[in-house]
Amino acid sequence: MSSKAEKYMELNNHSFPKDDWYYGYYYDMKKICHNCARCGNCRWTDPYEMKEARFGKGCPTNAYHLFDGYSCQGKMDVILGVLDGRLNYDNNEKLLDVIYACDTCGACDAMCKRSRDTEPLKVFLDMRAKLVEDGQLLPQHMPIIDSMKKEDNTMMGKKADRGNWAKDLKVKDLSKETAEVCFHAGCQISFNQNLWKVGQTAIKILQKMGVDVGILDKAEACCGGKAYDMGYRGQYTTMAENNLNAWKTAKVKTVITACSDCYFAFKKLYADQGSEVQVYHLVEYIDKMIKEGKVQFTKSVPLKVCYHDPCHLGRRTDDYTPGKAISGVYDPPRNILKSIPGIEFVEMFRIKEYAWCCGSGGGVREAYPEFSQFTADERIIEAIATGAEAIVTACPWCEAQFNESVDRQNERLKVYDIIELVDQAL
Numbered sequence: 001m002s003s004k005a006e007k008y009m010e011l012n013n014h015s016f017p018k019d020d021w022y023y024g025y026y027y028d029m030k031k032i033c034h035n036c037a038r039c040g041n042c043r044w045t046d047p048y049e050m051k052e053a054r055f056g057k058g059c060p061t062n063a064y065h066l067f068d069g070y071s072c073q074g075k076m077d078v079i080l081g082v083l084d085g086r087l088n089y090d091n092n093e094k095l096l097d098v099i100y101a102c103d104t105c106g107a108c109d110a111m112c113k114r115s116r117d118t119e120p121l122k123v124f125l126d127m128r129a130k131l132v133e134d135g136q137l138l139p140q141h142m143p144i145i146d147s148m149k150k151e152d153n154t155m156m157g158k159k160a161d162r163g164n165w166a167k168d169l170k171v172k173d174l175s176k177e178t179a180e181v182c183f184h185a186g187c188q189i190s191f192n193q194n195l196w197k198v199g200q201t202a203i204k205i206l207q208k209m210g211v212d213v214g215i216l217d218k219a220e221a222c223c224g225g226k227a228y229d230m231g232y233r234g235q236y237t238t239m240a241e242n243n244l245n246a247w248k249t250a251k252v253k254t255v256i257t258a259c260s261d262c263y264f265a266f267k268k269l270y271a272d273q274g275s276e277v278q279v280y281h282l283v284e285y286i287d288k289m290i291k292e293g294k295v296q297f298t299k300s301v302p303l304k305v306c307y308h309d310p311c312h313l314g315r316r317t318d319d320y321t322p323g324k325a326i327s328g329v330y331d332p333p334r335n336i337l338k339s340i341p342g343i344e345f346v347e348m349f350r351i352k353e354y355a356w357c358c359g360s361g362g363g364v365r366e367a368y369p370e371f372s373q374f375t376a377d378e379r380i381i382e383a384i385a386t387g388a389e390a391i392v393t394a395c396p397w398c399e400a401q402f403n404e405s406v407d408r409q410n411e412r413l414k415v416y417d418i419i420e421l422v423d424q425a426l
């Protein structure tokens with residue numbers, strides 16, 4: 001057989017040499033890369049769902065760099081080049097840049113699953129894990145990882161200050177007491193004083209609904225989701241074990257969070273580690289309570305709003321089944337907003353599995369601030385184009401990004417976490 005034919009057979013049977021690269025998930029990386037048809041669909045939203053060409057792009061890093069090497073397809077080519085030994089792997093700064101200047105938002109993944117039954121995001125995340133394992137670290141990420149290691153958070157805050165957002169609340173401290181439900185605030189709500197109101201309102205509403213709820217206070221640890229997305233799987237596992245042990249000691253059966261990153265970590269990653277704790281995002285829990293008649297809105301909130309789907313609440317939680325729609329928590333926030341009297345709800349151009357990212361994911365907020373800001377600014381421009389007076393989201397990371405973007409662009413658009421509107425309507 002000619003070497004060309006042998007190569008063809010090798011590619012189609014995925015029978016690669018069994019060295020370190022090809023064991024476990026690294027094997028899958030190459031297989032997935034070979035499945036890439038170079039169709040380019042991962043740069044766009046679904047053409048059949050596209051409402052406006054101006055808002056047709058799907059991949060923030062490709063839109064920002066205007067260079068295909070950064071796109072999902074480009075990354076697949078670059079990674080395949082590395083796996084095949086055609087591109088330099090060691091101390092290649094450009095490789096780190098291509099792999100890390102990416103929101104890990106999964107917009108490409110949604111399109112590729114749809115058009116090609118392929119999961120490219122898995123490849124990027126595994127490549128990051130491989131780089132970290134081999135000590136090829138992005139210097140900009142080091143402060144976040146140090147903060148996680150020393151203070152259990154991603155915000156460079158002190159562990160002792162983690163529960164300050166709740167110091168004026170009467171709520172059970174689950175490092176000393178037990179409760180059925182734990183509200184997990186997450187790093188952004190705990191350390192960004194502008195967002196303390198989200199956690200405080202969540203506790204007030206849960207208590208009003210008669211829920212036996214507590215918080216871990218300063219014993220709460222970062223969910224670890226950001227560490228996972230940045231490739232630090234050992235650090236992720238440490239964080240996850242801290243929280244799982246604390247929940248076990250406090251006899252927690254259900255965890256509720258208002259943060260989409262935490263939700264993704266608990267719902268997808270902790271479950272893979274065998275966690276049986278029931279997980280709700282606050283929007284799911286409130287939607288359930290509305291349907292059970294336990295929450296009734298009595299006040300009008302006269303406001304025209306659009307809703308931003310956080311990536312980690314939507315497509316990043318997808319249980320991939322070929323041929324099926326990309327799953328995610330899309331309906332509960334919309335049901336809530338449509339139930340509030342006075343609210344006029346309008347959809348954005350890119351929604352649900354095709355939503356444009358806020359620009360805070362995957363470590364880019366910290367490592368690539370200009371790219372991160374470009375991503376947020378684009379979403380704010382889209383929100384304004386809907387004619388809405390306010391953009392509503394269900395994630396403190398998105399809210400922080402949007403608040404900064406509105407200030408930077410000197411726009412008058414209001415930014416809300418959905419829980420604030422729920423509070424106004426009760």
Ligand code: SF4
Nearest residue numbers: 036037039040042112
């Ligand atoms: S959509 Fe998938 S198959 Fe098409 S170019 Fe992108 S990664 Fe490759």
Ligand code: SF4
Nearest residue numbers: 059102103105106108
């Ligand atoms: S994860 Fe998001 S930013 Fe990264 S390549 Fe895919 S669409 Fe682009």
